[in-house]
Every structure is written in C-alpha cells, then in structure tokens.
Amino acid sequence: MTIRLPHRGWLFDLDGTVYRGEGLIPGAAETIAALRYAGRRVAFLSNKPLQTREQYAGKLTRLGIPATPADVINSSLVLARHLQSLDPGAPVFVIGEPPLVDELRAHGFEVRADHRVRWVVIAFDRTFDYAKLNTALQAVRRSGARLIATNPDRTCPTEDGEIPDCAGMIAAVEAVTGRTVEVIVGKPSPIILEVALRALGVSAGECVIVGDRIETDIVMGKRLGLATVLVLTGITPADDPRIAEIGPDAVLGSLRELIRS
Amino acid sequence: MTIRLPHRGWLFDLDGTVYRGEGLIPGAAETIAALRYAGRRVAFLSNKPLQTREQYAGKLTRLGIPATPADVINSSLVLARHLQSLDPGAPVFVIGEPPLVDELRAHGFEVRADHRVRWVVIAFDRTFDYAKLNTALQAVRRSGARLIATNPDRTCPTEDGEIPDCAGMIAAVEAVTGRTVEVIVGKPSPIILEVALRALGVSAGECVIVGDRIETDIVMGKRLGLATVLVLTGITPADDPRIAEIGPDAVLGSLRELIRS
Numbered sequence: 001m002t003i004r005l006p007h008r009g010w011l012f013d014l015d016g017t018v019y020r021g022e023g024l025i026p027g028a029a030e031t032i033a034a035l036r037y038a039g040r041r042v043a044f045l046s047n048k049p050l051q052t053r054e055q056y057a058g059k060l061t062r063l064g065i066p067a068t069p070a071d072v073i074n075s076s077l078v079l080a081r082h083l084q085s086l087d088p089g090a091p092v093f094v095i096g097e098p099p100l101v102d103e104l105r106a107h108g109f110e111v112r113a114d115h116r117v118r119w120v121v122i123a124f125d126r127t128f129d130y131a132k133l134n135t136a137l138q139a140v141r142r143s144g145a146r147l148i149a150t151n152p153d154r155t156c157p158t159e160d161g162e163i164p165d166c167a168g169m170i171a172a173v174e175a176v177t178g179r180t181v182e183v184i185v186g187k188p189s190p191i192i193l194e195v196a197l198r199a200l201g202v203s204a205g206e207c208v209i210v211g212d213r214i215e216t217d218i219v220m221g222k223r224l225g226l227a228t229v230l231v232l233t234g235i236t237p238a239d240d241p242r243i244a245e246i247g248p249d250a251v252l253g254s255l256r257e258l259i260r261s
Numbered sequence: 262m263t264i265r266l267p268h269r270g271w272l273f274d275l276d277g278t279v280y281r282g283e284g285l286i287p288g289a290a291e292t293i294a295a296l297r298y299a300g301r302r303v304a305f306l307s308n309k310p311l312q313t314r315e316q317y318a319g320k321l322t323r324l325g326i327p328a329t330p331a332d333v334i335n336s337s338l339v340l341a342r343h344l345q346s347l348d349p350g351a352p353v354f355v356i357g358e359p360p361l362v363d364e365l366r367a368h369g370f371e372v373r374a375d376h377r378v379r380w381v382v383i384a385f386d387r388t389f390d391y392a393k394l395n396t397a398l399q400a401v402r403r404s405g406a407r408l409i410a411t412n413p414d415r416t417c418p419t420e421d422g423e424i425p426d427c428a429g430m431i432a433a434v435e436a437v438t439g440r441t442v443e444v445i446v447g448k449p450s451p452i453i454l455e456v457a458l459r460a461l462g463v464s465a466g467e468c469v470i471v472g473d474r475i476e477t478d479i480v481m482g483k484r485l486g487l488a489t490v491l492v493l494t495g496i497t498p499a500d501d502p503r504i505a506e507i508g509p510d511a512v513l514g515s516l517r518e519l520i521r522s
Contacts, residue, residue, distance in 0.1 A: 129390040133425045137416065141423065154437050155398065162402065164394045164437040171436035176415050176425040 002260045003038055004250070007227055009202035010035055011193075013211035014046045014056070016234020017255065019063060021159030025233050027256025029064040034259050041200045042071070045209075047151035047166075047186040047216065049076040049123040052099040073196045075150035075186035076100045079121065080107040081195060082185050083148060087118060093139050095132050095169050096123035100150070115139040122149040122173055122181065124156065124166040133172055140177040147179055151186030153216065157235055187213075188220035210255055214242045222246065231255050263521045264299055265511070268488055270463035271296055272454075274472030275307045275317070277495020278516060280324060282420030286494050288517025290325035295520050302461045303332070306470075308412035308427075308447040308477065310337040310384040313360040334457045336411035336447035337361045340382065341368040342456060343446050344409060348379060354400050356393050356430050357384035361411070376400040383410040383434055383442065385417065385427040394433055401438040408440055412447030414477065418496055448474075449481035471516055475503045483507065492516050 012018050018028045035042055044067065046056065053069040060067040076096075080103045083090070091110040094101050100123050101111050115138035125132070139145035149170050155162035170181055185191045197204060208227040211217025212234025221228040230248040232238050233255075243251060252258065273279050279289045296303055305328065307317065314330035321328035337357075341364045344351070352371040355362050361384050362372050376399035386393070400406035410431050416423035431442055446452045458465060465486040472478025473495025482489040491509040493499050494516075504512060513519065 126391050128394070130387050130425065133389070133429055137423070137425050154439060162398070164391065164398050164433075168394055168433040168437040171432035172425075172429040175432035176429040178415060 004258050005208055007208045009200040009207035010040050010042045011209045012044050013217050016157050016212035017231055024063045031255050031258050032065050043200050044072050046074040049100045049150045076103040078185045078192045078195050079150050080104050091117040092119045092121050093117045094121045096125045117145050120145050120147050122169050128169050136173045137176050147181040149181045149184045152184050187216035193224050218248045265519050266469055268469045270461040270468035271301050271303045272470045273305050274478050277418050277473035278492055285324045292516050292519050293326050304461050305333050307335040310361040310411045337364040339446045339453045339456050340411050341365050352378040353380045353382050354378045355382045357386045378406050381406050381408050383430050389430050397434045398437050408442040410442045410445045413445050448477035454485050479509045
C-alpha cells in the first residue's frame, strides 16, 4: 500500500469529499487512517458555519473517522479569529445560526439583535428572513456598519440535493445596502488556509488540499502553492471544463484513490 | 392659477411623490383636483406589489384624493398582465405577499407552494425567508423554472426610513440559482408605462410623469418620450449629481409647484 503523494500535511474538505450528508464517502475512513498511520498530519476544512467544531468532530468520529475539535477548521472559527484581529470585542449583528453566534461570543464579541453595531456578519443561515435583511440595512445606514462574511458558496450539497448557501445572503445584503462585503474568510480566501496551515504546523509547499469544488478548494490551494487534489464525489462533474482550465495536480474518482494497494 | 405643463395625461408616482407612509405631501390633493378640474387625465403608478389596486384607491380617497382601482397601475397588475401574454395559466411559485398572489390567481395562474412550476415570480416581500429562497432554487434546478420580477428597487421609503425592497429578493435568487431575472415589469421598464398610457388613452408625447426617483421614474419617462418632473419630496436629494446627468424637464420642491397661482 502506498500513498500517492509525499506531503506531510493533508487538508480535507468535508461535504462532498469526506461525506455527503450522513453518509461517509466509501473508502474515506480507511484513507484517513492510512495517512495517519504513516505519520501524515490531517485536518478538516469546512466553509459551513452551521455546526460547532465539536459537532463536526463528533460527526466524523461517529462516521468512523476519530477527530477532536482541534482537527476541524470551519469558517465560523476563522471569521471570529479574523475579526478579533480587526476590531476586538466589537458589537456585531449576525445573519447566521447559533453555532456562529456562540463562536463569536466565545471570542469576546458583543452579539446584538439590533442595528447598533460596527459589523454585520453574514453567513449561511437557514433562518435568514426579511427582518434580518432589514436590520442589516439599518446597521449600514444608521450605524455605518461594515460587512464581513463566512463563505462565498452559492449552494451547499446535501443528501437531498443542493440548498441555498451564503452567496444568497451576501447578495441580498449587498443589493439593499449598496455596499460590498469587505472580506469573506472562507475558501477560497487565503485566510482560512493560513489558519489551517498553522494548525497543522506545515508550510504550504508541504501540504495537500483535497476537495470537490474547483472554484474554492482547488483555486485557493493553487494560489497558495499547495498540492491540489480534486475528487469527483461532490459538486464538480467529471466533464467540467474548468478542470482543464484550473489544472488540479490530480483528479480522482474519490479519496479512496489517494492510496494505491 | 395655471398648470405648468400643457399635457393631457399625468402619471404620478405614489410613495415619496403623493404621500409618504400615511401622510399626504402638502398640496397633493389640491394639485390633483386642479388637474382633474382642467380636464387632464390622471393615473397613479406604483412599483410596490404590497397592496391591491383597491387598497391603493381606498388609501388615496381616505387621504383626500378620490380614486378608483382603475386609476391605479401597480407592478402586481402589470406582472400578471405581462405573464398572461407570455404563458397564460402557468403554474407559478411566488416570492411575494397576498395581494400579488390574489392578482395572479385573478388572472388565471396556478399559484403553487412547491417547486413544480414554470415561473418563479419575485417581488418585494416582507415575509421573504430561506424556505422561499430554497423553493426558488429547486424550481429552477428541478423544473427549469424561469424568473420574472415586479420591481428593481433597492429600498422603499417609509415614515420610519428606508426598508429593503425587491432588489434584495432578486439578488438572493440570482446568486443561488446562477440565473438572471428575465424581465422586471415595474419602473423603469417600458412595460408598466405602456399599460399606464393605454389606461389613460394618451400617447407618450401627450403625457407627463411625476416622480421622486431619478433611476426609475425619470429614466423611464425620458426613454419613452414623456415629459418628466422630478420632485424632491422622496428619495432623491436636491444635490444628487444624477439630476444634471439625466436632466428631467423640471425639478420641483414638491408637486404643489406644478400649479402656479
């Protein structure tokens, strides 16, 4: 049994790469176990701010891939850390779900339900509604609030098909406020990757990123000098013309093919 | 007392021109009465799909400007008529409020709550939420539904300030579906103006449009060859640089100045 690439650090996207909904991608547990057994360092990246890192680690463990919260880098964590560097303790209004709110509070931010804030934080939010859109508008108009978002994805794959993701919330807020979101911390931003490389303790050249999205996982990896592996178990079809255009280092049917027996 | 312009037909925007919220713009009732007394034909245009024409006529009458439903051209009516010409009786999913749904049903459309539709109708909707955004996405992905919208406004002026308008809903749907809305029937589309000119029985050259929005009322009027009057009682400030750029035929403090005593 050999591992296809020699790199010390391995970053895996989750949805569409390691699992889809509640089902593990066949071979995922064995592949991760083999990498770890060979001494490679593994972490999991997610643009989704819908769960806490504890919940992600619990889900991975339950599906057969033992993981701790420290193994998981999601966009909630990265947003909270990045905003801490820009404006620590600021009052914020959140278009997002409770795990993001909890992460922001844990990082010392004052999460408010009204427009008296310095930042509007925009995330993938299945409880998004008109009232939140209006509060975002008032925060910008009356308080001069700035805009920051977790992730740029249009849709999120689930077992029942794709559902609207953060791009819908970002577009609505930008359209009514006339302002552009200043920073989106999730993939393909270098911000999330820098946090992940620090967590693994490796440099970009020593690391592989494995994911199912050309426009986030692969584009970001190439831009920062990581090795890139596209898997076809998620949103990108095998005949996507962007594969030839962007040129990932490898295109695999699934992450099972990372290991040759 | 003289009327500033000789035209037979007069189209008035409502919000910001004739009233603001529940308050009539001072002089509005007297000006409309004088125009009607002089034999000019008057109709009211609104991009807002939030009320029925009956409700608009009732409100105008209550505020001191007697009006019937036939005097009111709103974007719900225009959308229903336009869609009738494109795809009569089609199944539709509506991001919108009950008056729009009622207008569509009255025009023979099958309004559905699921994605099995040929059109997604997008409107200013204070009950917009993630579930509606998801149904719109599924309608496009699974049923190949097409997109049509009532009005392109970013915000709507109210007595308490501006609130998010249809542009927010359009942007969210376009962002998650990756599709562009095919037609927006409300101002500045020529579609609403053609319906209004037919209702008044006048040609474009015989008609004035009076409104508070440069980018809809004035741009549309100029494009179709109407005389254009910008009033400063709504969203456009006196120092807006677009006034010189677009060049309405007159810029007035309010519609009271349409009459010289």
